[in-house]
Amino acid sequence: MEDFKLIDNYLMIRLPDEIDHHKSVNISAKADRYILSKKVGNVVFDFERTTFMDSSGIGIILGRYKKISCFGGKVYAINADNRIRRILLMSGLQNIVEIVNP
Amino acid sequence: MIEIIENKETGRVTNEMRIEFAAISDNESFARMAIAAFITPLNPTVEELSDVKTAVSEAVTNAVIHGYENKGSLEDKVRMNCRLFGDVLEVEITDQGVGISDIKQAMEPLYTSKPELERSGMGFAFMEAFMDNLEVQSEPDIGTSVKMYKKIGSSSWIDSEE
Numbered sequence: 585m586e587d588f589k590l591i592d593n594y595l596m597i598r599l600p601d602e603i604d605h606h607k608s609v610n611i612s613a614k615a616d617r618y619i620l621s622k623k624v625g626n627v628v629f630d631f632e633r634t635t636f637m638d639s640s641g642i643g644i645i646l647g648r649y650k651k652i653s654c655f656g657g658k659v660y661a662i663n664a665d666n667r668i669r670r671i672l673l674m675s676g677l678q679n680i681v682e683i684v685n686p
Numbered sequence: 687m688i689e690i691i692e693n694k695e696t697g698r699v700t701n702e703m704r705i706e707f708a709a710i711s712d713n714e715s716f717a718r719m720a721i722a723a724f725i726t727p728l729n730p731t732v733e734e735l736s737d738v739k740t741a742v743s744e745a746v747t748n749a750v751i752h753g754y755e756n757k758g759s760l761e762d763k764v765r766m767n768c769r770l771f772g773d774v775l776e777v778e779i780t781d782q783g784v785g786i787s788d789i790k791q792a793m794e795p796l797y798t799s800k801p802e803l804e805r806s807g808m809g810f811a812f813m814e815a816f817m818d819n820l821e822v823q824s825e826p827d828i829g830t831s832v833k834m835y836k837k838i839g840s841s842s843w844i845d846s847e848e
């Protein structure tokens with residue numbers, strides 16, 4: 585299971601072991617509830633536990649980016665392994681997401 | 687890749703598996719586990735295993751949300767047919783859904799017919815990138831078939847070196 589934590593103006597999302605379309609629907613919906621109700625400025629995706637991600641993960645990140653970027657919010661990806669990093673780069677996400685090196 | 691399969695010597699089927707499952711999103715992870723188990727005897731690298739799982743995940747997700755329009759009906763079925771030609775994997779994911787009218791457009795990176803579902807439009811691009819070969823056939827109102835090939839066990843060059 586993914587979990588959510590608010591630290592100041594940052595929504596930290598600890599992503600699950602596997603991110604596919606099935607899981608992504610839930611993660612996006614929960615994240616949006618935080619973004620709307622808690623007035624979150626920035627979102628941090630933590631891939632520490634994640635061993636599998638398909639293009640659905642890209643959808644989650646792009647979707648959240650669209651929701652917060654118009655208010656000047658930023659999106660970060662942390663603890664992404666080489667595999668996840670490759671998928672992020674292949675989709676051109678480095679232009680909108682700050683991929684933080686561990 | 688195709689040459690290997692069409693060749694009489696190397697194109698011999700060495701293993702085969704067919705499964706059919708309901709077109710519901712829970713089965714995306716099932717399909718990944720099934721393909722991973724099927725190719726395990728070939729000693730795939732972590733990278734290869736991950737590549738195949740990602741490609742299968744994309745194809746099955748497409749069947750569920752585009753082919754069968756995310757209805758989640760147990761009546762709708764996705765088929766996964768796998769064959770091994772030695773160390774070459776052939777995996778075919780078929781649905782009898784709505785089909786694709788413009789395959790070329792559908793395969794363009796970042797194109798999605800369902801932007802409201804937050805699809806990234808990278809599905810076919812990932813299948814292409816992670817597998818050695820990709821063939822897509824589709825007919826509106828009849829369905830879609832995605833056939834992919836990948837050579838497993840790239841470490842075999844060590845043997846041939848000797």
